[in-house]
Amino acid sequence: xxxxxxKKMLFILSKATIDSVYAAFIMANGARMEGIDADIFFTFxxxxxxxxxxxxxxxxxxxxxxxMHMPTLLGGLPGMExxxxxxxxxxxxxxxxxxxxxxxxxxxxxxxxxxxxxxxxDMFHLEEKDLIDDIDGVLTIGDFYNQAxxxxxxxVFI
Amino acid sequence: xxxIKRNDEGYLTDFSQWTKDVALEIAxxxxxxxxxRHWEVLTYLQDKYQKEEALSIRGIKKSGVISIKEFYNLFxxxxxxxxxxxxxxxxxKSCI
Numbered sequence: 419x420x421x422x423x424x425k426k427m428l429f430i431l432s433k434a435t436i437d438s439v440y441a442a443f444i445m446a447n448g449a450r451m452e453g454i455d456a457d458i459f460f461t462f463x464x465x466x467x468x469x470x471x472x473x474x475x476x477x478x479x480x481x482x483x484x485x486m487h488m489p490t491l492l493g494g495l496p497g498m499e500x501x502x503x504x505x506x507x508x509x510x511x512x513x514x515x516x517x518x519x520x521x522x523x524x525x526x527x528x529x530x531x532x533x534x535x536x537x538x539x540d541m542f543h544l545e546e547k548d549l550i551d552d553i554d555g556v557l558t559i560g561d562f563y564n565q566a567x568x569x570x571x572x573x574v575f576i
Numbered sequence: 577x578x579x580i581k582r583n584d585e586g587y588l589t590d591f592s593q594w595t596k597d598v599a600l601e602i603a604x605x606x607x608x609x610x611x612x613r614h615w616e617v618l619t620y621l622q623d624k625y626q627k628e629e630a631l632s633i634r635g636i637k638k639s640g641v642i643s644i645k646e647f648y649n650l651f652x653x654x655x656x657x658x659x660x661x662x663x664x665x666x667x668x669k670s671c672i
Binding site: 444447448450451452453513514515516520523524527528529 | 671672
């Protein structure tokens with residue numbers, strides 16, 4: 419490891435938009451590549467990223483984001499979200515960024531812990547069979563804080 | 577080792593200076609004990625470098641040479657950084 423004082427990164431992913439999910443995945447993978455421990459705790463809408471049936475269909479919203487440079491009314495038209503999503507995924511593929519499912523495999527193989535939030539799992543009436551097999555467990559937020567067991571741990575909410 | 581040109585981070589700046597002995601020295605600095613599997617990985621990395629193909633963890637997964645799990649086991653604490661250093665090639669610039 420280099421000069422960094424960061425020893426462990428704990429990410430809480432609460433959203434299922436493509437930009438949020440990839441931010442968490444890239445930072446978690448980047449941490450592992452630097453020899454830093456990393457875990458991701460999927461909560462609320464973030465759970466979509468570890469649901470077998472949903473993870474391949476995440477979207478990039480076109481409404482409510484000024485950086486999209488698109489009038490809200492236009493962004494709300496049918497098909498706009500699908501178009502924006504398609505364009506974004508195409509650009510990411512050019513940079514050799516893996517799709518969500520493959521990225522989760524890479525993270526799991528790299529030793530990044532993948533955890534589902536118990537409260538959110540209950541709230542959305544999910545069962546273990548709905549989630550990917552690589553999941554390391556279903557935790558309460560208290561359990562998750564207990565993962566912050568070394569000096570130099572950082573918790574990031576996305 | 578004195579004549580081997582390396583940058584601030586310890587990477588060779590001239591791949592032509594790389595030898596197995598140089599690799600063994602750098603591996604020792606990184607506290608890695610080289611096995612046949614380590615050498616196989618180095619050969620793969622050097623091959624990619626010479627073909628000017630970018631290295632990434634996704635590429636390792638697809639390589640057919642080694643799985644990501646084994647890669648992390650062989651070069652603990654930053655596998656791509658350490659393996660490229662021992663292989664005598666530049667540190668990969670990719671974020672993935």
